[in-house]
Amino acid sequence: MFKVTEDMTIMEVLQKDRESAAVFMKYGLHCLGCPGATMESIGDAGKVHGIDPSKLVEDLNKFFESKA
Template sequence: MTIGDVLKQQPKTADVFMKHGMHCLGCPSATGETIAQAAMVHGTDLDKLIDELNKVVE
């Protein structure tokens, strides 16, 4: 799933992405980049990021 898809479905997740250094949420790379790709590029633990995203949408 791309960051753009997540943000469209769950806009409140933006704070989680920004907390992990993903500040350009509307730029073309973010809208086409998967969560896993973004985690790798930003040096973020993917499992931790997904856990935090899931907590926000519960």
């Protein structure tokens, strides 16, 4: 099963399943096509946007678990 970690980029996760965009959107990460999505880690994006990256990763992993 695919496992999301804080050191992955947003784009890595989106390439695995585009529907995961809804989880990012829930956290206010709407710029999924911007250069930051391909270069920043989820952990860094969390810091920049003032969100808890561990919660985001937890929700992303729940998303992927539900698809298994």
